[in-house]
Amino acid sequence: MSDMLIYLYAVGGAALRTVLPSGLSGIGDAPVRVLVADRLAAVVSSVDPLNFGAEPLRRNLEDLSWLASTARAHHAVVDAVWRREPVAPLRLATVYVDDDNVRAMLHSREAAFLALLDRVRGRQEWGVKAFAVSDSEDEPDEDDDDDRKLGPGAAYLQRKRETRDRTSRLRGKVHDAVEDLHRVLAASAEHSRRYVLQDPRLSGHPPDLALNAAYLVEQSASSHFTSAVDHWRSPYLQVELTGPWAPYSFATLEES
Amino acid sequence: MTSGGMAVPGRARQPAESTPQSSSLADILERVLDKGIVIAGDIRVNLLDIELLTIKIRLLVASVDKAREIGIDWWEHDPTLSSGGRELAEENRQLRERVRALESRGTARRTRPVGERSKTRSQESAGDE
Numbered sequence: 001m002s003d004m005l006i007y008l009y010a011v012g013g014a015a016l017r018t019v020l021p022s023g024l025s026g027i028g029d030a031p032v033r034v035l036v037a038d039r040l041a042a043v044v045s046s047v048d049p050l051n052f053g054a055e056p057l058r059r060n061l062e063d064l065s066w067l068a069s070t071a072r073a074h075h076a077v078v079d080a081v082w083r084r085e086p087v088a089p090l091r092l093a094t095v096y097v098d099d100d101n102v103r104a105m106l107h108s109r110e111a112a113f114l115a116l117l118d119r120v121r122g123r124q125e126w127g128v129k130a131f132a133v134s135d136s137e138d139e140p141d142e143d144d145d146d147d148r149k150l151g152p153g154a155a156y157l158q159r160k161r162e163t164r165d166r167t168s169r170l171r172g173k174v175h176d177a178v179e180d181l182h183r184v185l186a187a188s189a190e191h192s193r194r195y196v197l198q199d200p201r202l203s204g205h206p207p208d209l210a211l212n213a214a215y216l217v218e219q220s221a222s223s224h225f226t227s228a229v230d231h232w233r234s235p236y237l238q239v240e241l242t243g244p245w246a247p248y249s250f251a252t253l254e255e256s
Numbered sequence: 257m258t259s260g261g262m263a264v265p266g267r268a269r270q271p272a273e274s275t276p277q278s279s280s281l282a283d284i285l286e287r288v289l290d291k292g293i294v295i296a297g298d299i300r301v302n303l304l305d306i307e308l309l310t311i312k313i314r315l316l317v318a319s320v321d322k323a324r325e326i327g328i329d330w331w332e333h334d335p336t337l338s339s340g341g342r343e344l345a346e347e348n349r350q351l352r353e354r355v356r357a358l359e360s361r362g363t364a365r366r367t368r369p370v371g372e373r374s375k376t377r378s379q380e381s382a383g384d385e
Contacts (some may be wrong), residue, residue, distance in 0.1 A: 053299065058301055068281055068285075071288045088292075091295075093301065094295055100300055212289075245279075
């Protein structure tokens with residue numbers, strides 16, 4: 001049997017050692033443990049090189065059911081620790097060959113991690129997506145009238161123009177609503193991040209996703225934030241709230 | 257757009273109240289694949305592969321959202337077993353075709369030298385502002 005690899009879920013302060021829930025298991029039901037390196041600690045578990053070696057990992061990432069169960073296990077571990085102690089969640093599939101290499105990484109990035117942990121301490125992430133409501137504007141058309149006055153060809157062009165104008169008016173209203181929603185929510189949050197909306201031609205997603213954002217909110221202000229979401233209303237947008245999450249969107253290392 | 261989605265009253269996207277609920281797979285994938293700290297561990301995955309993977313997952317998440325919208329979790333169950341699943345199966349087929357097209361493009365691209373720029377882009381993930 002080859003040596004096991006080390007999978008990283010999250011990095012936090014050394015206090016993680018005392019707050020890790022007992023009996024917590026991670027990917028492949030392996031026991032989760034904490035590796036301490038001075039002021040930092042990593043939440044890890046052992047994984048099989050047959051699954052997480054470079055070549056099998058590349059293959060496995062393409063296997064959607066493997067990916068689903070691994071993502072759920074990763075998230076479950078992050079979710080179990082972040083409420084007890086501030087952590088920076090790592091992206092899926094961060095793997096080291098042994099404990100020493102993990103400790104060496106923690107040492108080399110200690111300052112950046114400590115700064116990051118200060119930024120997320122006592123705060124939680126909320127995800128907000130807003131979808132454009134496509135049928136929110138109904139303007140009566142005077143098509144028959146146009147046909148009589150302008151003749152069918154000109155009336156056709158006129159209708160095309162009107163449709164184009166209506167679409168661009170609607171787009172403007174959706175845009176304004178998105179900006180207002182983001183302004184209201186950002187005012188209740190410490191930090192916010194807006195994500196680039198994916199190209200609908202690429203994803204096949206209906207082109208109605210108008211805002212995809214994450215907000216980092218003080219724990220004590222959470223109910224204020226969620227009620228701001230609940231009370232914000234617009235005929236042009238439907239809003240979807242997820243959370244609270246560990247600070248996935250705000251865990252970025254700023255290294256000088 | 258599709259008739260399959262029409263049967264559902266509203267889209268229930270505005271939560272009635274904001275109590276924490278168990279997260280959907282689509283939401284989890286979006287966070288653990290697209291967000292979170294990127295550290296190059298000892299086991300490296302080719303960056304181009306990750307770029308392709310992210311696109312694939314985006315496709316997938318799009319249809320998981322769709323599935324949830326009309327109340328079918330095709331992830332866990334065979335979509336052809338439930339009514340309305342046929343349409344989803346068709347949608348999935350189309351999405352897979354897109355992935356194949358992207359994949360063949362990716363293979364073609366891989367034969368060329370990879371510029372610094374495309375490396376940086378895939379490292380940063382499409383989400384950064």
